[in-house]
Amino acid sequence: MKKKFYSNGKLLLTSEYVVLDGAIALAIPTRLGQSLSVEAVEGKEITWVSLDENDVIWFQGSFERNKLEPIAIGDGQQYKEIAAQLSNILQITKVMNPSFLAEDHGWKITAKLEFPRDWGLGSSSTLVNNIALWAKVNAFDLLNKSFGGSGYDIAAAQNDNPILYSRNEENKRVETVRLPWQFTEELFFVHLNQKQDSKEAITHYRRASEKNNLHIDALSEITKEVATCKTLSEFIKLMSSHEAIISSIIHRPTVKKQLFRDYPGLIKSLGAWGGDFVLVSGKDADQAYFRKKGYRTIVPFTKMIK
Known part of the structure; x- marks a missing residue:
């Protein structure tokens, strides 16, 4: 059975940097985001392919299902770094939800970006939110334990309207807004x-x-x-x-x-x-x-x- 998850990209309009310390920020979800397709397959490996906006592969590799460590990746330092990041995210997710990837079969994963990677619209945050949706874990916690950051990008990934976002050590506040901008x-x-x-x-x-x-x-x-x-x-x-x-x-x-x-x-x-x-x-x-x-x-x- 194939499942597909989707998250919005983001742009932060106000309170850059200072949102980390509790300032209220205005963020907008973008029309372009990232999807994650997951499909159960025979075997004991997780095969992963990442596609850019033109359906060109920019990462591919496979991971051992239990330890979630890379076992076959493409050549080059960039591939190794991406594989290590993915492995880390999957391992953290597994700790958060031990039943994640516990089935006795392999997985075929396809991540598809809708925007160029150098646009800064959230290739990492959309990935984290999609994995959290798949694993049924808290996306804010997963981001905090993997990449870090304020979490505004996760809030944008989950909302289809502009948001006012703020956080303190214990709570996050997300308020959707309608911007009365006629300009x-x-x-x-x-x-x-x-x-x-x-x-x-x-x-x-x-x-x-x-x-x-x-x-x-x-x-x-x-x-x-x-x-x-x-x-x-x-x-x-x-x-x-x-x-x-x-x-x-x-x-x-x-x-x-x-x-x-x-x-x-x-x-x-x-x-x-x-x-x-x-x-x-x-x-x-x-x-x-x-x-x-x-x-x-x-x-x-x-x-x-x-």
């Missing part, structure tokens, strides 16, 4: 032609800043105002203030100062600064500015969000 036709996403490592970004944040309740409160308030604002001018003002605060926290210049100093509209970093997508305000004609600079992956807001 989304004047927003688009630009990819910076590189992927940012979330773990490295978190490490930098921890080294650069100590928990500051004033920052947490300020960014939480901005987030709530962003989620209820109705005009583009108000949105730009709020997001520009947000950029300035984050810049002061992590001691890095904003992406606009670094790369697009002469652009007249808003440019807002999303998630870990320095890579993946930025959110931009402007007309369709303004996209030419970025293309001339070599940034050719541009997605309208309305085509990105779910």
